[in-house]
Amino acid sequence: MLQKTAQTFLSLCLIAVCSLLSACNDKAENDQHTDLRTQLKIDEVHKEASGWPRTLMTSKGPVTLDKPPKRIVSTSISITGTLLAIGAPLVGTGATIPNTNISDDDGFFTQWGELARSRGVKSLYQTEHNAEAVIQANPDLIIISATGGDSALKLYDQLKDIAPTAVINYGDKSWMELAQELGNFIGLESNASSLVNEFDKQIEQFKANALLPPQPTTAVVYYQDGTGANIWTPESAQGQLLTKLGFSLATIPDSVRGDISMGKRNDIVIASGERFPDAITGNTLLLFAAEPPQESVVKENTYLAETSPVRLNSIYAVGNDTFRLDYYSSSNLIKRLTKLFAKDDR
Template identity: 25%
Template sequence: MTSVLTKRHIKRSASGFLLILLLIVSACGSKDEPAGQGASPTSAASATIGQPSAGASGSASTAATKKIKDAMGEIAIPAEPSRIVVLDNAALDNLLALGVKPIGAASVAALNEPFPSYLKGTEGIANIGTIAQPNLETIAKLNPDLIIGTKVEQEAVYDKLKKIAPTVFIENVGVQWKDNLKLHAEAVGKTEEADKLLKQYEQRVEKFKKERGTKPSQVALLRPRQDHVRVYLPETFSGAIASEAGLTRPAAQNVKGKQHLSITEEQIADLDADVILWFGRENELAYFRDKIRGNPIWGTLKAVKSNQVHQVSSDTWLSGHGIQSVNLMLDDLIRIMAP
């Protein structure tokens, strides 16, 4: 009897010991369990929402900014932007001249067309649509820290752009190209470089004017269109460059308050000047070739008779709008009109 009781006591003691051991192991296991495991998906998500990673938090708290004034007012932008998207050719031209390569840029007229051939170093720049229709989704995927555009062209999408990244707008391209260069330079921290580029250009202009002296210098700037010829007046980009170089316009083309005149085959005489420079896109040359140059009146023009009709690049004279195109335009004037 005693032996039986002893055996039962031993079994009960062993069972109790095993129970205590299991409880200890279970408690230790819960303490060593990796963070998040065992918690419900909802509670795990709740613990991370609104909590940036240590790296992101540190970056946000240390990123320096600066304030500049653009066509939209005052804006805070990164002090040293490194991922820049540009929405017009003026900004692409100027930034490359300043030694800054954007990560994305807009085509001038057609989607995915090559960037202007006169610009060097565009390899690897992503196409983000056209100047008139930038693709916001493509821009967002590039994760820019600065966007540079033009109020006249992209004001309708400004609010959407600035949700992607701080956005700097010039008012418009054209006669204010020097101010545009200065704003672009300020945005990317290259003001000294811009001042140097402008000084070099102005020295070249003065040299050109000095060499020409009082030589006759009326110039006409023509762009063939599908059903007329557009005459570019002094208050345009190309017209402003010609004027700064000391060149004048014939009376019929010296019109203030307008940018262009539309001339048809009945008005060919109004195209005349000492020198005619023309630039246009290949798909718009038929009217100019057939209706203007094919007309007998064209042969009576002073510039035609003296063999002073010259085709120049539309990439620079029409679409450039930046410091690089300006210097190439001056190259053309020196080649054609310098003594």
């Protein structure tokens, strides 16, 4: 009897030890995964071998999804176009002022507004961020832009308790990089890769058939009052795409830098007043967020009379929809540049 009791006790001890070891192993594994998530760089995605969960490191810390999201809300109209392009399950988006030269009745950007409606995407609010509207959309993932006029950062603390909320900076990357980041995070990496590969073909086709204007190029968003412009930097989505297309971006002098009235940004340099002419150091001037009639307005600006683009008559407007670049507006931009600089037409 004593022997049987001892055997039973030993068996219970072995079970307890095994359970303890198993718990320790599980804890160690969880700690390892936690360490991996916290060691990620901003914009980096970590996914388990099985595919899920996935963690994106953001400026606000790691955001983890246990499964593919089904109801995404974008509070950033600038990011919405890229989400649409990779086929994300978008149910709602923040919008801009309706019926402008870049927006339609719903406040959607014109380059993708019709597509958004066909997919049932709702305009949750226009310009003024509305947390209640986001909550009512019942999202399982919320996207907020880190910078720009469409940033809803002020709502972050309120929204992060509603659903996983990812703060993403679109100002320091091309839409292609943004598409791959988003695709990796929400499980649409194959869609993102296919889209980027298709767009790369557009780039190569342009380079094979274009004769570029005098280089280097200054790319700007021109102020309507003629007193200045926002100059796109090489880090901007616009600058990165132009470089891929073969353009050489003109150097922006240090003397015109320093205005941070729009916050500290890597994608633009604000040049206004006396500093404006000094910022136009290229031989060609590309006018973003502008149509051809704007070209003559710039040429007649006495501030710019001595700049190379005016003297060389090398000023080109590339379309209203180029203020924010996504797959759709970028494709439109390449079509316009092809028409302007096709070898057969020059």
